[in-house]
Amino acid sequence: MAFEGLTERLQNALSGLRRKGKVTDADLRETMREIRLALLEADVNFTVVKDFVRNVREKAAGAKVLEGLNPAQQIVSIVNDELTAMMGESEVPLNVSDKIPTVIMMVGLQGAGKTTTAGKLALKLKSEQNARPLMIAADVYRPAAIDQLKTLGEQIDVPVFEMGTDADPRDIVRQGLAKAAELKSDYVFIDAAGRLQIDETLMQELADVKEIAQPDEILLVVDAMTGQNAVETAEGFNERLDVTGVVLTKLDGDTRGGAALSIRAVTGKPIKFVGQGEKTTDLDIFYPDRMASRILGMGDLLTLIEKAQKDFDEKQAAETMEKMKSNTFDFNDFIDQMDQVQNMGPIEDLLKMIPGMANNPALANVKVDPKDMAHLKAIVMSMTPAERENPDLLNPSRRRRLAAGAGRPIVEVNRMIKQFNEMKKMMSGMMNGNMGGMEQMMNAMGGGNMPGMPGGFPGMGGGIKGKMANMAMKQMARKIQKNKKKRR
CATH class of the missing domain: 1.10.260.30 (Signal recognition particle, SRP54 subunit, M-domain)
Incomplete structure (x- = not known):
């Protein structure tokens, strides 16, 4: 998991408290210093770390905790609660329209796993809710993007609407939505274009597609291995498109994982799903409380x-x-x-x-x-x-x-x-x-x-x-x- 290094550092920081029958202010200061360093080394946003440490210190300081029964256990509980709050308190479901179809627009930079995630989520809805999804191949710029989506569609038995690489993405989306109405699809996934970096041309095209499709959900797919760049990417897309949720991919990779702890706090947008593998079934709902427990080594x-x-x-x-x-x-x-x-x-x-x-x-x-x-x-x-x-x-x-x-x-x-x-x-x-x-x-x-x-x-x-x-x-x-x- 992406948080193994952070888990080890936090465990080391808290283990000293667990061995003490009584916890002093000096012990708490030293522990919070170690926690701050652990979070910064894990690539958590500096402002987020500062707020986190301040909140834990304020709740843990004072005679009620330090002089009470099991002070170390209470401090660990406070850290767990703050980690959970940092990542969003509880899971956030997909926005589902009252009328069919529910339109989900997938956005993100090239290489983040946007196309793969569209297929994974379509399969998840199909297998768990008996949904009838349709995927629209609107990324006409990345080589083989359309072929990749078509291959995924064949694997999971979900239809894919495409018009080739010469068509305008706006026209593809219009006609794709008409096809969804014809098929009576209850979910539509728009695999929108990506770039190696955010630019005005990309953002204008995505804004136009948003205007045409009126999506119920705009999911930003972010590569967890990109660290602080993931947070900057989330801010950039959110400013122009007002994304409704985030999907973190490659969370099983060799990464410090701090992006997952920062995105919600920085953008205010919930992390809805996490991808932790290459199989089409490797997509899970993001539970902040469970992730906090895993980070602190408490299991799940x-x-x-x-x-x-x-x-x-x-x-x-x-x-x-x-x-x-x-x-x-x-x-x-x-x-x-x-x-x-x-x-x-x-x-x-x-x-x-x-x-x-x-x-x-x-x-x-x-x-x-x-x-x-x-x-x-x-x-x-x-x-x-x-x-x-x-x-x-x-x-x-x-x-x-x-x-x-x-x-x-x-x-x-x-x-x-x-x-x-x-x-x-x-x-x-x-x-x-x-x-x-x-x-x-x-x-x-x-x-x-x-x-x-x-x-x-x-x-x-x-x-x-x-x-x-x-x-x-x-x-x-x-x-x-x-x-x-x-x-x-």
Whole structure:
């Protein structure tokens, strides 16, 4: 994520407070100095940083906080609240017209991901709301822009209206809107022209398109990796077009990410969506409170749960739970579960959404190589159907055959089978409300030997056994046990 450097700096700044039973004015001043430096290094706008630090200091200073119970915890809470307020308090939905179609105009500089974002948002509305979108290719200047939008349209099965590169963008928009009325499209996306930089010709054309289309939403697409330039771009477009929202792209890139913390405060315009990947499904609603929690290393369970709900088949999940409970979980189920987890995104990113793990320094170096997952699949796919359904059949000679078939060392095959069997045992215990199984799971994860993963999760030391994570896991086990009693 773009905020890893900022998260580390803020964690370091706040960790000193957490170790103190009493927090003095001098401690608070030193912490605020470190927070100010952390935000500036993350490329947050200077004026925004100054206001942020002043607000936190004013709320944290005084006897009520410094001399109260858990002063460090209260200060962390204040920092979290101010970060959330800086980014906009709560999510802001799309502006939807009372009459169809809702017209969404996509604007931004070249290279920000404007065309790709139009396709992602069209797919999101189509899949989640059963919408009938139409995309209008009005960028006649960038080479291959029209072809890119047409290719996207084919991938997501959304129609694209285009008139080639010789037509005037204003005429394209007029006729595109007429086509939308003919198709009874309920959403229209105008992929407007971009430039390498803001200029008068571009802005006049966009103003003309705005006058013709009367859009309900003008979404400015900004590359988060451009730092302060992203804020300047947002100001420039907003002054001429009065944009209604911002989409931040490349938030998964190697960037300091300060633009996300600055744009709302500087322009007053809400960040509505964030793009964190190249797939057409990699577009998420922007939740300021969740982002603040992630920046402070507190995790983001709500997003993790939503990802699971979106990517997991409910019927299949129920069947898998029953198999875990009855200890009949086999290698076919194992592969299915692995595929579904991988669809949710990189495993190391999912781990950081879990409270108590997000600020674990050891996780900074944890990377689950997709090749390792492919090696696991190769071993399983080398099994016969009978072996996948009954792992007890895997005697030494069969394991040697698996190693040869998958092209992997025999020791890797043995380790994978051993960890799979341990996982079955632990999960069966958890499903049946056995707290001993829970403790085994916590110990295995804490020791870097998470069953079923290639070599475990190396380096995940004792952080996973932190109070928050341990408590959450035990509460989950208690709920399972409670539900089991209710069913009886």
